[in-house]
Amino acid sequence: MLISTNPANVTLPTNFTLHALSKQDIWHPPEVPEGEEYNSPTYYVQYGPMQxxxxxxxxxxxxxxKMQYDQAGLIFLVNSQGLKDEKYESWFKTGVEIADKNSTAKVMAAATPPGGFSDWGLFPLPSLNTGCIDIEVQREEGGPGVFIYLHDGETKSLTRLVTWAFQKKFDKMLGVGAFVSRHNWAPGDAPFTGEPNYARFEGLMIDWSDWNGATSHYHV
Structure with missing residues (x-):
């Protein structure tokens, strides 16, 4: 896991692979305490000022x-105290997810507001020849929201708007990282065992505005 107060001093690998064993997810449902989880492998988390x-x-x-709810993507920890005091109370995530028992892959977005519970949304994938899903998360200019896009060649499709993530009252840190999950497990397997889900991440870019006096970029 990575922390920095100055993104100019950070060097990341050009690509990386993450693995998740069974029963590892990021999810906060109501009235199902045993279903609440924040134990997915999450790496290359970079904390910066929310605004x-x-x-x-x-x-x-x-x-x-190929199992239902297998996922890989980006996670955003909203209005966080930073890694040392991280409580994972408010977040949103997006990426690719297996949506059903027929191994149908879709673009996923889920969000948990402060004091609330997780929602879940799906968007169809385009016909892909590269085996890669290109996701972009962009803050709403002048507003509290954040837009999630899918890039398919020259086409950029809006898949989700999270309306609350950048409210002016949120004055702490934002953690940005990559994750993989495997919510379920095969019959007969104990949790945290069995074959892992894994994915490769390429070209991670995180851009911050006017941090430490200059526009900063994390590009790998």
């Missing part, structure tokens, strides 16, 4: 998972 965030983008490639 300095501009955008993030990554290509998610060759996810091997």
């Amino acid at each position: 300095k965030f501009k955008s993030a983008r990554v290509s998610i490639c060759d996810m091997v998972g």
Whole structure:
């Protein structure tokens, strides 16, 4: 896991692969305490001032998972105290997810507002030849929302608007990272065992505005 107070001092690998065993997810449903989870492998988390965030983008490639709810993508920890005091109370995530028992992959977005519970939305995938899903998250200019886009060649499709993430009262940190999940497990397997879900991440970009006196970029 990575923390920085100055993005100019950070060097990341050009690509990386994350793995998740069974029963690892990021999810907060109501009235089901045993269903609440924040135990997915989450790496390359970079914390910056909430109101300095501009955008993030990554290509998610060759996810091997075919079980329902297998996922890989980006996670955003909203109005956080930072890694040392992280409580994972408010977040949104987006990426690719297996939506059903027929192994149908779709673009996923889920969000948990402060004091609230997780929602879930799906968007159809385009016909892909590369094996990679290109996701971009862009802050709403002058507003409290954030837009989530899917890039398909020259086409940029809006898949989700999270309306509350950048309210002016949120004055702490934003954590941005990559994750993979495997919510379910095969019959007979104990949790945290069995074959993992994994995916490769390429070209991670996180842009911040006027941080430490200059526009800053994390590009790998």
